[in-house]
Amino acid sequence: MAFAEVGGELVEGTPKNHQRRSVPIPRFLVDELAAHVAGKRRDALAFTAPNGGPLRNTNFRSRVFAPAAASVGLAGLTPHDLRHTAASLAMAAGANVKAVQRMLGHASASMTLDVYAGLFGDDLDAVANRLDEAVAARDKDYLRTRPASGGVIDLEKRRSPGR
Numbered sequence: 001m002a003f004a005e006v007g008g009e010l011v012e013g014t015p016k017n018h019q020r021r022s023v024p025i026p027r028f029l030v031d032e033l034a035a036h037v038a039g040k041r042r043d044a045l046a047f048t049a050p051n052g053g054p055l056r057n058t059n060f061r062s063r064v065f066a067p068a069a070a071s072v073g074l075a076g077l078t079p080h081d082l083r084h085t086a087a088s089l090a091m092a093a094g095a096n097v098k099a100v101q102r103m104l105g106h107a108s109a110s111m112t113l114d115v116y117a118g119l120f121g122d123d124l125d126a127v128a129n130r131l132d133e134a135v136a137a138r139d140k141d142y143l144r145t146r147p148a149s150g151g152v153i154d155l156e157k158r159r160s161p162g163r
Contacts, residue, residue, distance in 0.1 A: 003054045010054060021105040024090075087112075091119045 002015045015021060025033060037046050049055050061079065069077040083104065090100050101112040 003056075005056060005058065010056060012054075015105050022102050024103065087116055088119050091116065 002013055004011050004013065033046070037044070040046070045054060047055055049059070057079070065077075065079060066075075069075060087100055087104060090103060095103075097109045097112055100116070101109045104112060106112045106115075
């Protein structure tokens with residue numbers, strides 16, 4: 001469910017792409033979030049205005065968010081900046097572009113790449129290093145196997161049938 005302010009009125013609807021979004025919650029937040037929603041109905045809002053209704057962006061930003069951001073030295077930070085931060089952290093943690101697309105609710109992975117292309121690493125040396133590691137691991141597994149007897153057979157010393 002999403003809310004939008006249209007002509008000063010709060011309108012309930014679906015997100016822009018009319019599809020549900022999946023947002024990962026890191027383990028370190030699960031207990032706090034569970035305590036926050038304890039006793040609420042499953043379909044209740046997790047975060048509400050003081051009167052219990054939906055948060056209104058204009059009120060929340062000016063009354064709560066902006067002062068909180070300024071108090072920690074981040075004056076000018078916006079809630080949308082946190083969306084970009086979440087995308088950046090997901091990519092830094094190794095999330096693939098499709099996962100970030102779903103998290104942000106983008107219609108396509110190409111849209112995610114267009115917006116966040118600068119955050120996806122272009123370190124070709126790191127790519128080459130990962131390929132080297134993959135080949136080394138493959139070769140290690142290929143050259144040594146464990147037979148049923150538990151011993152190790154070195155395949156380089158073993159001759160193929162017919163040789």
